[in-house]
Amino acid sequence: MKKSRLDEMIMRLEGLDSLERREIEMLQLGKLNKLLRRECERGGFYSELPEKLNSLAELSDLPFTTAEDLQRNSGRMLLCSQNEVQRVITDRTSGTTGQPKRLFYTKEDLEHTVLLFMAGLGEFIYPGGRTMICMPFSGPYGLGELIAEAVERLGADALRIGPFLTYSEYEKVIREERPDTFVGMPVQLLSILRFCGKGSLQRALVSGDACPETVMTQCEALLGTELFPHYGSREMALGGAVTCPAHEGMHLRENHVIAEIIDEQGRVLPNGQYGELVITTIGMAAQPLIRYRTGDYTRILAEPCPCGSQTIRLDQVRRKEEAGIPTIEELDNILFGFPEVVDYHADYRLLFTTLPSANSNVQPSPCLHLELLTVKDCPETAICGLIREKYRNLDVTIAARQCTGECRSLYSGKRVVASLQ
Secondary structure (H helix, E strand, O other): OOOOHHHHHHHHHHOOOOOOHHHHHHHHHHHHHHHHHHHHHHOOOOOOOOOOOOOHHHHHHOOOEOHHHHHHHOOOOOOOOHHHEEEEEEEOOOOOOOOOEEEEEEHHHHHHHHHHHHHHHOOOOOOOOEEEEOOOOOOOOOHHHHHHHHHHHOOOEEEEOOOOOOHHHHHHHHHHHOOOEEEEOHHHHHHHHHHHOOOOOOEEEEOOOOOOHHHHHHHHHHHOOOOEEOEOOHHHOOOOEEEOOOOOOEEEOOOOOEEEEEOOOOOEOOOOOOEEEEEEOOOOOOOOOOOEEEEEEEOEOOOOOOOOOOOOEEOOOEEOOOOOOOOHHHHHHHHOOOOOEEEEEEEEEEEOOOOOOOOOOOOOEEEEEEEEEEOOOOOHHHHHHHHHHHOOOOEEEEEEEEOOOOOOOOOOOOOOOEEOO
């Protein structure tokens, strides 16, 4: 089996003849120390860190960077001049107050992201093909445009579709444009396949949201081929890890990102154990981050990849959910096990079954409300039974409606269980 195309990309960018584990770690340490020196010289956010580490193992001695740090200090973390900034993303996370996070990218940062996308897409996109891109298009250098640029450099046609069409519009694209490849979020793909059918689609890259086991297996069964999951975040310039033809984890672009997995106490875990992903973005020109806590949960796979690449691989990535509330992954695995379900939206709320008084000790009851789109009659009784079996004290209400061609996805971005407490 041919090695991941990511290896070729890294060797070409870094001028290396081979990419063994030793070369990768030497490259990372050199870039990390260069970054630390720059920070000390400029007196910025990380200026109090040591100027040099003797080994990558010493990275775990440095403090973490949090989302709150980035929210408060985005400008101090900028390492380039303002006129070198090609794109700024302002990210106001739901539920936060004060200044939003601001992520800065140079032209070089965005070019590296396009090259990463080419490495990942190049595993299954061929010249002359047609790729249906259902990621957001937010203007020049947005995610959708970067993917389209990578597709076109590979010699294929990029269909700039976006994530907001109705199902009849998606059906028309598949019927008239005949794309062979899909790029978008996993549940979006499953919804399209269930309502519109496979049509000309043969392969798919899924990213931008969690891809639970049931969603993956259902997509693969309808598509007839294995999915290519990718992982990225705004903090690593939108691209991070890609899947090779072995389909055993996602290879990380280690020339630009150092990954650690930590437990709840912040201790680094060995490969193979699940925990929170921490990244140090040694390859970002505009706004490198040191030991940034992503809030995403995964593991570094311990066994070598069958493709022969020695870059580390991330397992499926999950988001941290609020304690005591059903997670979107758990609900996906239940609800999408029913082939009738095209899409759903979930709200969690606490309700009083009787009105509380000043002297009463009445406690609210947890309730999960589901809005469902289905292609046939909704199996409400079966769905409620499975959810109540898993969550004994949870009341469940369902509002189901038939999915028509005029319906759209019930989520416009990453899917979460909305907490209405």
